[in-house]
Amino acid sequence: MVRVETVVFLSLVLDLFAFTIPLPLFPRLIEWYTLRESSDPSGFLSTTLRTVSFFRSLFYKANTHSKRWDVVLLGGLMGSVFSTLQFFVSPKIGSLSDKYGRKRVLLVTMIGNILSAIVWIQSTTFASYMLSRVIGGLSEGNVQLAIAILSDVTTPANRSKALAHVGIAFAICFCIGPPIGAYFASRPLPPSMNSWGPELNVYVVPALLTLVLLVAETAFLMVFLPETRGHSVRAVPQGKEQSETAAAHVNGHGDTANGTSKPKRRFSVEQRIATLESLRRLHFLFLGIFSGMEFTLTFLTFDLLDWTNRQNGTLIGSIGIISALLQGGYVRRATSKIGEGVMARRGISSCALGLMLLAAFPRYVSTNPKLAMGLLQGGAVCLAFTSATVVNSLTAFASLQCDEGGVDDVTGKPVEEHPDLTKGKALGQFRSSGQLGRAIGPLLACASYWTFGPSVTYGASALAMLAISVGMKSLAETKSS
Numbered sequence: 001m002v003r004v005e006t007v008v009f010l011s012l013v014l015d016l017f018a019f020t021i022p023l024p025l026f027p028r029l030i031e032w033y034t035l036r037e038s039s040d041p042s043g044f045l046s047t048t049l050r051t052v053s054f055f056r057s058l059f060y061k062a063n064t065h066s067k068r069w070d071v072v073l074l075g076g077l078m079g080s081v082f083s084t085l086q087f088f089v090s091p092k093i094g095s096l097s098d099k100y101g102r103k104r105v106l107l108v109t110m111i112g113n114i115l116s117a118i119v120w121i122q123s124t125t126f127a128s129y130m131l132s133r134v135i136g137g138l139s140e141g142n143v144q145l146a147i148a149i150l151s152d153v154t155t156p157a158n159r160s161k162a163l164a165h166v167g168i169a170f171a172i173c174f175c176i177g178p179p180i181g182a183y184f185a186s187r188p189l190p191p192s193m194n195s196w197g198p199e200l201n202v203y204v205v206p207a208l209l210t211l212v213l214l215v216a217e218t219a220f221l222m223v224f225l226p227e228t229r230g231h232s233v234r235a236v237p238q239g240k241e242q243s244e245t246a247a248a249h250v251n252g253h254g255d256t257a258n259g260t261s262k263p264k265r266r267f268s269v270e271q272r273i274a275t276l277e278s279l280r281r282l283h284f285l286f287l288g289i290f291s292g293m294e295f296t297l298t299f300l301t302f303d304l305l306d307w308t309n310r311q312n313g314t315l316i317g318s319i320g321i322i323s324a325l326l327q328g329g330y331v332r333r334a335t336s337k338i339g340e341g342v343m344a345r346r347g348i349s350s351c352a353l354g355l356m357l358l359a360a361f362p363r364y365v366s367t368n369p370k371l372a373m374g375l376l377q378g379g380a381v382c383l384a385f386t387s388a389t390v391v392n393s394l395t396a397f398a399s400l401q402c403d404e405g406g407v408d409d410v411t412g413k414p415v416e417e418h419p420d421l422t423k424g425k426a427l428g429q430f431r432s433s434g435q436l437g438r439a440i441g442p443l444l445a446c447a448s449y450w451t452f453g454p455s456v457t458y459g460a461s462a463l464a465m466l467a468i469s470v471g472m473k474s475l476a477e478t479k480s481s
Contacts, residue, residue, distance in 0.1 A: 012169035014217035020177025024312035027302040045126035076446025083438035085137030094428020112139020117211040152228035167392035174320025182313030272401040280433035288437035292445025322384035340397040341476035347389030354382025355462035
């Protein structure tokens with residue numbers, strides 16, 4: 001079990017390292033394509049930008065930042081394409097892993113990821129770069145399959161702690177990926193190397209690094225990852241306390257009152273399916289708002305502060321460092337005591353506070369730069385706490401609703417998996433709901449940004465997050481029977 005968890009963690013580090021490298025590059029990358037293709041009025045990018053400008057002019061004419069705000073909206077469209085494709089393919093990838101095995105399906109998706117990186121290396125037009133994003137969106141299945149694999153080899157009692165490896169991998173890679181991507185973006189290949197073959201992307205060095213990481217991950221998985229489909233680990237209670245803790249975790253609530261606890265039975269199939277549906281809705285709403293903020297953050301600093309790739313990389317990296325420290329320390333220890341639902345709710349409340357700080361930030365950029373930076377930094381800390389808590393807690397909560405297989409403790413008969421509660425399918429649908437939020441969120445946030453401005457956008461998002469936090473109180477305090 002330890003070996004599988006270690007393999008999954010290391011493969012996620014390689015995968016997410018590759019995924020986070022281009023994050024701080026998007027604003028300048030779009031700007032590069034814009035300048036490069038401005039002489040071709042009939043080109044894909046020029047046509048897209050004219051459409052963006054037309055719709056912007058209908059809603060918000062008096063805008064001194066109009067050109068840059070068009071780049072913001074175009075960035076939202078880029079983010080939306082990847083996540084929209086993930087919305088469609090995630091359930092299918094999960095179902096295929098239930099049928100053919102986690103490892104086999106994971107290796108097939110890696111081929112697509114590698115092809116996406118190869119296309120990026122040679123994408124000298126915006127259309128070809130979008131092709132690489134399409135290929136990547138159709139292929140990415142590493143995170144959801146990693147979650148299914150960890151769910152295969154863990155018991156309900158230690159599920160949240162094992163899935164914390166996913167959050168820690170995200171946090172670590174957000175520490176190192178964006179800064180390294182920004183660093184190598186400022187180190188282009190010598191002009192002489194471009195003359196040896198077809199012209200390459202301006203950020204070919206980060207793209208090459210992404211390709212190397214993905215190839216290394218594929219080889220690593222081929223050698224070290226065992227097949228886990230059908231592998232069932234049953235908890236072996238060691239006294240009343242452990243048994244009650246495991247039961248509490250199955251219901252997503254690990255709380256005890258005044259030092260005493262009451263045994264909690266596992267929910268029925270109907271109750272668990274209903275809980276999964278509630279979690280999918282919550283996942284969609286949260287990521288719809290959070291991803292909009294997440295995607296526009298580097299465009300915010302690009303627009304108001306004219307930050308470079310390196311400065312944006314440092315900002316994202318600092319959020320990752322704080323998130324990693326929280327994930328490896330506080331979150332792993334506290335979740336078993338307060339429950340996955342309560343932990344997720346705390347993260348959503350922190351996000352509401354962070355968005356309020358970001359909403360106030362633009363007002364003071366020119367009048368009080370020191371206060372403005374304080375607001376930006378405070379917002380980043382709040383969002384780091386959100387990154388460390390919400391998605392990982394909701395995912396663990398969803399995983400605990402899935403059939404575990406094994407033998408029924410009462411009848412002694414094998415437990416038959418319910419079709420809607422098989423891990424691959426259920427977790428694929430859960431991830432799909434979040435990806436739909438990620439598809440819509442950046443587009444709406446960027447559209448709101450160039451229509452109403454950043455303060456209104458982040459302020460409205462903060463109120464929406466606050467409403468979600470209030471609305472999920474009953475889910476966070478899951479009742480047992």
